[in-house]
Amino acid sequence: DIARRLWPYFRPFLPQILIATLCAVMVAAAQAAYAYLVGPAIDEIGVNRRQEFLIYIPVALVLVAFVKSTARFTQAYLLRVISQRVIRNIRRELYEHIQSLSLDFYSDAKTGDMISRVTNDTLLMQRAAPALAQLFRQPLTILFLLGVALYRNWELTLIAMATLPLTAYAIDRLGKKIRKHARRGQTYIGRLAAILKENISGIRIIKAFNAEERELARFERENERTYREGIRKALFGELNAPLIEFLGVLAAAFALAYGLHQVVSGEITIGTLSSFAAAAGLMADPVKRIGRVNVDFQTAFAGAERVFELLDTKPSVREKPDAVELPRFERSIKFDGVWFRYRDQWVLSDVRFEVRRGEKVAIVGTSGAGKSTLVNLIPRFYDATRGAIYIDGIDLRDVTLRSLRRQIAFVTQDVFLFNDSIASNIAYGSQDRGMDRIVEAAKAANAHEFIVELPDGYETNIGELGAKLSVGQRQRIAIARAIYKDAPILILDEATSSLDSESEREVQKALDNLLVGRTAFIIAHRLSTVKNADRILVLADGRIVEEGRHDELIARRGEYYKLYQIQFSESGIDR
Ligand SMILES: Nc1ncnc2c1ncn2[C@@H]1O[C@H](COP(=O)(O)OP(=O)(O)OP(=O)(O)O)[C@@H](O)[C@H]1O
Ligand SMILES: [Mg+2]
Incomplete structure (x- = not known):
């Protein structure tokens, strides 16, 4: 339940919340005092003509007003501050959580939606802050006013409350509708963000393929849906207050008619009726506000649901609670019967090999053979589905991610610079x-x-x-x-494949310097890199089909030889 999940975030602010609640009690009491004062004002000054009340009443009014304004400010401001802090903490937690998620979670669609959850949904939650203030104040105000009204005339009060069950029912129903549509609206906003993210990063392709209109149509579709949910939410949201007011006035009208009848028959004074009417009148506003509070809360809950949904996704690569520090790499890295699949198709099947410290291992194979997948297992971007990988005999899953990744440097084809x-x-x-x-x-x-x-x-x-x-x-x-x-371990995933030969030569020189003294996994389409490797692993359909040095593999005339023919010789020269 959302409220229960939110509570831990508010608990640290319990003292402030208590102060705010106390202030809310004061505001409510002051509000009731206004209504109460109407009685003596009319009866003592208007009817009994007692001079001293001409002083008492205004002084009392000013005092009440002062207390009320001070308490109201304190309460509202405190709650705003609390909710800002809570949202700040939630946003931070979201960010940390997103960073902890494994790579399998990341795609354009998901990241766009994630961004929307961190920004839009938390904002939606935050906007409920004023409603939070009302949540304490208005019911109390109603309670106090009800006290005054009951004290003045309980019969009239009961009549005035006749439609209350109906009102409560309406608030509940409308609230559910609002939440539903708010939630859907946020989902579509998330999709909008996803489309936006994709379009911005793919703008070159969009322009090159004249696909602006197609993308616009895609955007428009989600935009239209967002709009429609907004309209529905507005419909139910705006129905709230008028419906509550109408039902309230309906009952009040009956109460008033009955009250006038009582005044005429002399059962009550005109002051009593006026005081009752004031209490009832003052109640209309808080009742309406509660309706409004409901709208804001349901909307905020819709945001909170999406926030918690994200917080509840578990990273697939997790550190064990008793994970140990991986000591500095000394001896070997061993793949022991490693199987891996992203979904149902096996991408790596029973991969076994051991790399000793200082060895340079080239991994070759056709596109989609599983080369990148294989090296991605070493820093635990993914975990092996079956089998295990050991560094110096320690299972990667038993060490802390930090101590593991500290020892690995990764250079990929698409360089990311901050x-x-x-x-x-x-x-x-x-x-x-x-x-x-x-x-x-x-x-x-x-x-x-x-x-x-x-x-x-x-x-x-x-x-x-x-x-x-x-x-x-x-x-x-x-x-x-x-x-x-x-780092002692180096992974190069096609670090040079997209370069022309001139810059490739530059990069190659750089790479040679980088390789000195390190243990390296090199995925390359460059023959010289592969040729100089201490060992070549030939991957086909996720299996290591051949293993050895360049000359040995060429001599075998097997898979490597075929690859060599296609990939290297075709480009002509041994660059
Ligand atoms: N994130 C992913 N989710 C699902 N399947 C994936 C994912 N990444 C790769 N694959 C699939 O796994 C297989 C191996 O992909 P991988 O990227 O390891 O190949 P590769 O040998 O590096 O190819 P290339 O030489 O083209 O880079 C492919 O069939 C690919 O479609
Ligand atoms: Mg690859």
Whole structure:
């Protein structure tokens, strides 16, 4: 239940909530005091003509007003602050949680929706803050006013409450409708965000294929749905207050008629009736507000549901509670009968091999053979479905993710650089940021020369450069990053495949520097890299079908030889 899930977030603010509640009691009491004062005001001044009340009543009014305003401000402000803090904490938790989710969770559709949950849905929750203030105040106000009304005339009060059950029923029904449509609306907003995210990152392709209108239509479809849910929510939301008011006035009219009858027959004074009428009149507003509160709360709950849904998704790669630190890599990495599948199709089948420290292993195979999948298991981006991977005899699943990933540097084909300075990008993820080491890494990565020619050298911001860096330059920054990290295990996933031969030569020199003294897994389409490897694993349909050095494999005239014919010889020269 949403309220119960929200409570832990509010519990730390219990003292403030209690103060706010106390203030709410004061506001409600003050409100009732107004109604109560109408009685003596009319009877003592208007009917009995007692002079001293001309002083008492205004003074009492001012006092009541002062108490009420102070308490009201304190209560409303406190609750706003509390809800801001709660949302801040929830947002932080969401962010942490999203980062903990495994790679299988990430896709454009899901990330767009996630962004929407962190931003839109939390905002929806936050907007319920004023409603939260009302939630305490209005029922209390009604209670106090009811006290005054009952005290003045219980018969009239009961008549005035005749439609209350109906009102409660209506509020409940409308609330459910509102929540339903608010939730759907948020789902569509999430889809809008997903489409937007995809379109922005794919803008080149959209333009190149003249697909603007097609994408617009896709956007419009979800936009239209969002709109429709908004309208439905508005319908039920706006029905709330008028319906409540109408039902209230209906009962009040009967009560008033009966009350006038009592005044005429002399059973009650005109002051008593007026006081009752004031209480009843003052009650109309809080009752309407409760209706409004209901709308805001149901909307906020719809947001909260989506927030908790995201918080409830469990990462598939998890650290054991008793995970140990992986000591610095010393001896070997061993795949022991590793099977893997993303969904139902096996992508890796019974992969077995062992790599000793310092070995450079090339992994080759046709597209879709499972090369990337295989190396992604080493930093535990995914976990093996069956079998295990050991580093120095320790199962990867028994060590902390931090201690594992600290020892691995990853360079991929599509380089990701953060919107920060070049220096920060090279030192990314490291605690220290030694400029000497950054320059050293850049030099080894063959990147120093072009970096110093940039407007601000190492302090040049990547974001400001926009797309000005070439693929090769970006890749060399990524290599510098890997050199800076100085991890014993290196994974290169087609780090050079999209480069022309000139920049490839540059990158290759950088890579050679990076490889020195490390244990490396290299997925490459470049023959020279593969040729120089200590060992080549040939992957076909997720199985290791051949293993050995270049010459041995060529001599075998098997799978590798075929690949060699297609992939390397076709491009002509042994570059
Ligand atoms: N995230 C994923 N979800 C589901 N299936 C996937 C995912 N990633 C890869 N696959 C599938 O797993 C198989 C192996 O993919 P993988 O990326 O490991 O191949 P690869 O050998 O690296 O190919 P390439 O040389 O083209 O990069 C493919 O059939 C692919 O469709
Ligand atoms: Mg791949």
